[in-house]
Amino acid sequence: MLYITIVAVAVIALLVARLLRMRRELRRITAQLKSYNEGRSGKKTDLSYYEKDLESLAAEINRLIDRVTESGALQRRTENELKQAIANMSHDIRTPLTSIFGYIQLLEAEDLSPEEKHAYLSVIKHRSQRLQALLNDFFELSVIESTDYELKPARIRFVPVLQDVIMSLYDQFTDCSITPLLEFPEEEIIGFADESAVKRVIENLLLNTIKHTRGEVGIGLKRQNNEAVLVIRNDAPHLAGTDPSLLFDRFYTADQTRSGKGTGLGLSIARSLMEKMGGRLSAELSGDVLTMTCRWELTTGGISQGTSVT
Template identity: 50%
Template sequence: MIKKEIKHITRQLNEVNSRQTEKKLDLAFFEKDLEQLAKSINDQVAFMMLARAEKRRTENELKQAVANISHDIRTPMTSILGYIQLLESADVSSEQRNEYTAIVKNGALRLKVLLEDFFELSIIESADYPLKMETIKLTHLLLDVLVGFYEAFHQRGIEPIVTLPEEEMTIKADASALKRVLENLLGNAVKHSRGHVTICLQKKPSTIELVISNPVQQLTEADVLLLFDRFYKADQTRTGKGTGLGLSIAKSLMKKMDGNLTAQLMDQQLVMTCEWKV
């Protein structure tokens, strides 16, 4: 009976390995050691299924990333080449030449930003990305970054609502990486806010939280789930000048520093939350 059951298990396992089925192994003859063997095999089969699913997801993400970066490179490149042809024309006035040159320059700068962000993200996500973890005065660093955004807030007519604790908040992080995270989150809030921007730093029992929120109009729950994906832009017409990599970079850096970055939609407010363990 045991020998017969081993043949039964082998047959089922061959079907799984040949991808004829994804069903778990079952037993017709119950014996303690055979049950343990079947359980171990089923655990391995489940792990293999997860690995296959993860591989498919990664492949799809890579295909989408390649498609997106190809599109983002092709658009300004086509514009640059078109205006270069116009510049080569003999009957171009000096005013037109200056206008076309400015457009070509803007297109080249757009490509530069895109390629720099893409290169930076690829380096950040590598296993050996260097981080210098040290004690950081988060309140002080946040104020420094906010001062740097004064002009951006002023140009958009936004007066941020800032709530900071009286005591200094300290965390373990890389100063340069943390500053990049704060700049990306604040830049995203300023760029897409339809009103005010709220920044709140607070200490919870086991975490320190930085919450940055701003009102949005057309963002959906489905958009929020994809915000940290590479190149994702919830509104192409409104975010066309961005690379769609800023939030991905922020998410990756937070993960590298053992922090957490999440997004949620609450009463038409996009709420970004950075968390560090105390």
């Protein structure tokens, strides 16, 4: 009986000692978290007393700290991007507005000839169209990136969709002395996507190409594994030394003076639409040749390759 009592007292003593150590360690963890939360330390939680449950607690706390750190870094990047976007947009709005006001003042002169009035009105019209395009693109991008924006996926044939977009831009290709080199597969490529969004992506990529290149432009569509892959390839000597991933940033333009006609939002809109559709849009620069690649999964929504569309 005495032996059992001694053993029981020893076990209780060990448990009490363990509880006291855990209590001290919890106080220590609490102090570390308080120091972190108050900004006095960026150090993660560490342990001086190792016990399975405490180790699990410390691991989860450190995972939370990592997520908070990543979230903070993302927020700072987003804020910097927003500041840059606002600065760029302010510049792009101010430029045509200043020009419009200037030419309106010129129109107020009484000794203008009909030819001069016509020329000034033409400039005002073009600057107004530039301003309208900028505001429309900015509004479209904000709508696309909102959580309420919904796509309407359906069965589509990718080859006819691409052909329709190319035909709609035929006059612009001709006016800019661009020769499209087309590569279409003989078999149908059928998938499940929002047709208007797919057309918008293709149109934005081709319009960007029309603005910045001349000569031959390769436009190819193919099936690769379980994806429809669109590749647009053109000469882009003006991008030499540029990180091609920057092309998808809001308001980015290779023309740092921002004197061109583009708003700098077309490629960003295309990327946002691709992300909404679960696809991918990438850019590669090899020498003077720029390659844009779009990838759409063909089995999304249960529609597989080769499925007939009625």
